[in-house]
Amino acid sequence: MYKPIKSIQLPDADVVVWKYLDLSKFLDMLLCRKMFMARSDKFEDQYEGTFSEPTFEELKRIAADKPEFLDTYKNMRKNVVVSSWHINTYESYAMWQIFTKNNEGLAIQSTVGRLQQALAPEQKYEQHIGAVKYIDYKKEYIPFDDDFFPFLFKRKSFQYEREVRIISNLTKYDLNINEGVKIDVDINTLIERIYIHPKSENWYKNLVIQLMQQLGFDFIIEKSDLESDILI
Known part of the structure; x- marks a missing residue:
C-alpha cells in the first residue's frame, strides 16, 4: 500500500523514471510478479541511512x-x-555502464504515477515514495522528525543518480531480512516500456523478446537511442 512521506515533495506523476538491471533480475520480477527491495545497509554507499555531521x-x-x-x-x-x-x-549512458555488464541487461521505463499505482493495496507492508535530496554532509542538516529522512538524503557525489525511492520500514514485523524482500506489484502497470542494452547482440535481443512472449507479457520494446545510426 502506497503512502506519501510527510514533508517530502514527490515529483509530478508524469515524471519518467528508469530501472537498469540484468536479465536474471528482470526475469525474477516477471516470474514472481514481485519487485525486489534491497536492505538499506547492503548498498555500496556506506553512508546510506546515516546522518550528516551537523x-x-x-x-x-x-x-x-x-x-x-x-x-x-x-x-x-x-x-x-x-x-x-x-x-x-532519456536513457542514461552512465546508468547502462553502472548497472549492467557485458553489454547485456535491460532498462524498465516507467513514471512516478505508475510506481504509485503499481504498489498492491492489499499487502501488509506499507510503501512510501520520495525523491532523494543531495547535500553536503559536512555542512547541511538532515531532519530526524521522520524515520525515512536518513534514507532520502545522500552526499552530493551521488547527484548523478537522480533517485526516486520506494521505501518500507519493516522493523515492527520482526523479520530476519537477508539481502532484501520481494513485494507484490502490478507488473503491467509498473512497466511502461522495455529498452534492451544498446550494445547487445541480436541473439540476446531475440532471447529477451522470446522469453517475455513465453511468459505472457507484451511490453512495448523500444530501440535504444544509443543504438541509432550515425548520420553523416
Whole structure:
C-alpha cells in the first residue's frame, strides 16, 4: 500500500523514471510478479541511512541522556528496504555502464504515477515514495522528525543518480531480512516500456523478446537511442 512521506515533495506523476538491471533480475520480477527491495545497509554507499555531521552532533547530545537513541537508528538500517529508480527523460549512458555488464541487461521505463499505482493495496507492508535530496554532509542538516529522512538524503557525489525511492520500514514485523524482500506489484502497470542494452547482440535481443512472449507479457520494446545510426 502506497503512502506519501510527510514533508517530502514527490515529483509530478508524469515524471519518467528508469530501472537498469540484468536479465536474471528482470526475469525474477516477471516470474514472481514481485519487485525486489534491497536492505538499506547492503548498498555500496556506506553512508546510506546515516546522518550528516551537523545532525549527528545534535543526536549525540540527545543520546547523552538516552543511550538507546542512536541504537534505534543503527538497527533501523537493517530493517529499511529500498527500490531505487532513476529520474530522466532519456536513457542514461552512465546508468547502462553502472548497472549492467557485458553489454547485456535491460532498462524498465516507467513514471512516478505508475510506481504509485503499481504498489498492491492489499499487502501488509506499507510503501512510501520520495525523491532523494543531495547535500553536503559536512555542512547541511538532515531532519530526524521522520524515520525515512536518513534514507532520502545522500552526499552530493551521488547527484548523478537522480533517485526516486520506494521505501518500507519493516522493523515492527520482526523479520530476519537477508539481502532484501520481494513485494507484490502490478507488473503491467509498473512497466511502461522495455529498452534492451544498446550494445547487445541480436541473439540476446531475440532471447529477451522470446522469453517475455513465453511468459505472457507484451511490453512495448523500444530501440535504444544509443543504438541509432550515425548520420553523416
